[in-house]
Amino acid sequence: MSPPMGDSHKRFLQTMMSNGIISASRAAALHKHCCETHGAHYVADRLEDFINIINAHLQSLFMHIRKGMSEDDGLEYYALVNVTETDITRMASDYADNELELFRKTMDLIVDSESGSASSTDILNCADSLQTKKLKKKETEHVLNKFVQDKWLNEKDGEYTLSVRCIVEMEQYMRTIYQDLIKVCHVCHNIALQCQMCENPICGIKVHLPCVARYFRARSDPRCPECSDFWPHEIPEILHSQSQSSQNLPSSSRESTAPTPSRRSRRS
Amino acid sequence: MSQRKKAVSASQNKTHRRSQVCLDEDDEDAHFSQITSKQVQRAREHFTPVQIDRKVAEVVQFILIKDQKKIPIRRADIGKHVIKEYKAIYTEIMNRVCRTFEQVFGLKLVEIDPKNHIYILINKLEPIHGEQVSMRPGNPKTGLLFVILSVIFMKGGVIKENLVWNTLKKLRVDPGEKHDEFGDVKKMLTDEFVRQKYLEYVKIPHTEPVEYEFRWGLRAEKEVSKLKLLEFVGEVCAFLFLLHSPIQLTNLSVTVIINVIKCALINL
Numbered sequence: 001m002s003p004p005m006g007d008s009h010k011r012f013l014q015t016m017m018s019n020g021i022i023s024a025s026r027a028a029a030l031h032k033h034c035c036e037t038h039g040a041h042y043v044a045d046r047l048e049d050f051i052n053i054i055n056a057h058l059q060s061l062f063m064h065i066r067k068g069m070s071e072d073d074g075l076e077y078y079a080l081v082n083v084t085e086t087d088i089t090r091m092a093s094d095y096a097d098n099e100l101e102l103f104r105k106t107m108d109l110i111v112d113s114e115s116g117s118a119s120s121t122d123i124l125n126c127a128d129s130l131q132t133k134k135l136k137k138k139e140t141e142h143v144l145n146k147f148v149q150d151k152w153l154n155e156k157d158g159e160y161t162l163s164v165r166c167i168v169e170m171e172q173y174m175r176t177i178y179q180d181l182i183k184v185c186h187v188c189h190n191i192a193l194q195c196q197m198c199e200n201p202i203c204g205i206k207v208h209l210p211c212v213a214r215y216f217r218a219r220s221d222p223r224c225p226e227c228s229d230f231w232p233h234e235i236p237e238i239l240h241s242q243s244q245s246s247q248n249l250p251s252s253s254r255e256s257t258a259p260t261p262s263r264r265s266r267r268s
Numbered sequence: 269m270s271q272r273k274k275a276v277s278a279s280q281n282k283t284h285r286r287s288q289v290c291l292d293e294d295d296e297d298a299h300f301s302q303i304t305s306k307q308v309q310r311a312r313e314h315f316t317p318v319q320i321d322r323k324v325a326e327v328v329q330f331i332l333i334k335d336q337k338k339i340p341i342r343r344a345d346i347g348k349h350v351i352k353e354y355k356a357i358y359t360e361i362m363n364r365v366c367r368t369f370e371q372v373f374g375l376k377l378v379e380i381d382p383k384n385h386i387y388i389l390i391n392k393l394e395p396i397h398g399e400q401v402s403m404r405p406g407n408p409k410t411g412l413l414f415v416i417l418s419v420i421f422m423k424g425g426v427i428k429e430n431l432v433w434n435t436l437k438k439l440r441v442d443p444g445e446k447h448d449e450f451g452d453v454k455k456m457l458t459d460e461f462v463r464q465k466y467l468e469y470v471k472i473p474h475t476e477p478v479e480y481e482f483r484w485g486l487r488a489e490k491e492v493s494k495l496k497l498l499e500f501v502g503e504v505c506a507f508l509f510l511l512h513s514p515i516q517l518t519n520l521s522v523t524v525i526i527n528v529i530k531c532a533l534i535n536l
Contacts, residue, residue, distance in 0.1 A: 010374030
């Protein structure tokens with residue numbers, strides 16, 4: 001029988017509910033804040049245990065606080081997800097049918113692409129051929145903005161990628177509908193959309209950029225972990241960790257604390 | 269709203285007893301009180317514990333989604349869209365739902381309209397004085413709403429709409445124009461906030477041309493601690509009075525007012 005939820009757990013959950021997703025460092029700070037507010041026994045580094053208690057109670061409600069890594073910055077995040085999802089139903093209440101259809105099509109484009117992104121031009125073309133109800137250019141731009149605001153998509157220079165929230169929330173759904181068509185990271189075994197690929201035609205494994213950064217850290221001769229061919233891509237720098245205090249990092253965390261501040265370069 | 273009624277197709281509402289296809293929501297709701305204990309018994313035997321657990325989870329999800337948008341929840345809607353054929357054990361399901369909200373989320377399901385059976389979720393956890401805004405999600409609309417609630421409160425509980433519009437104008441929020449952050453402000457106050465039960469927008473009888481007045485809504489009554497509001501008002505008192513003075517406010521003083529309000533809100 002799981003221990004009952006204290007006020008500290010409830011406060012943490014409420015904050016998760018309104019934010020949808022938070023970074024691991026913020027989660028650690030929130031853990032401390034919630035415990036201190038309600039006079040609960042606080043142990044740094046026990047964030048996972050704290051969250052496990054909440055998850056035990058969320059299980060019968062088909063909800064879960066899940067940890068995931070961002071493809072962009074390699075940092076870990078905690079997201080409150082629905083477990084019953086067989087579709088993108090989490091979004092269903094916030095968007096119209098044709099907007100949902102556009103999202104699915106955008107997701108298709110992104111999963112199909114090599115870069116793990118979709119251009120606004122391509123998305124606009126999709127909007128023009130929706131089965132539910134077509135979206136005009138201005139409407140499409142408005143909806144895309146909403147998706148970004150609600151943290152389902154990221155946008156940079158006209159290219160759209162799936163946000164960490166989207167991937168953590170919908171990983172199950174995506175694996176189900178895309179099956180073998182979706183790329184998986186060889187290092188961490190999660191879905192990989194923005195990734196580097198081994199150029200060996202009989203190998204072709206994919207690795208997330210942050211996973212590349214960690215795996216090939218300080219190696220002068222990077223080799224593919226599967227086929228040992230030379231890894232031809234630029235090895236990104238590990239991003240400087242944003243956590244306030246290293247004590248708050250759970251021991252299983254893959255968050256990096258390397259002090260190199262240089263911005264990771266995008267792979268070609 | 270009417271679209272949703274049609275979408276939840278008649279096929280799903282085939283509960284044996286009903287011959288009509290489209291039900292008036294009052295009829296729907298009256299059904300709750302006509303259930304006999306024998307029907308309850310039969311229902312409990314008919315559904316497995318697993319099925320009932322699932323229903324509880326679905327009701328919790330339904331309420332959370334509605335509450336996220338601050339839409340008050342009608343008992344009739346819960347019955348029609350979620351509980352459906354489990355109606356006979358509605359009470360048992362709702363008891364468990366309420367217990368779940370309290371024990372897992374620290375929320376309380378409160379009936380704000382006993383006649384029409386309308387509920388809202390309120391927070392049972394005490395708001396913390398001086399809580400960092402980053403620990404609690406912000407909403408720019410809340411700030412504006414609070415100013416209006418404060419003005420109504422200070423004026424004895426009811427004010428003519430003109431006073432509200434003038435107050436806003438002095439804050440450089442012109443209800444006649446589309447605002448960058450709030451959009452159609454008039455609609456927000458007279459429609460959105462009213463639907464969410466934060467405000468009431470009532471016609472003043474025997475006025476020609478028709479005039480309206482603003483009062484606190486049922487949700488505001490339940491959710492907003494008058495004590496906290498008094499503290500808030502105390503902190504911006506001088507400035508709020510300035511708003512009603514004939515002195516023209518410069519841009520600088522408006523900025524100061526808004527900053528003071530923001531600081532005061534952080535402490536709420």
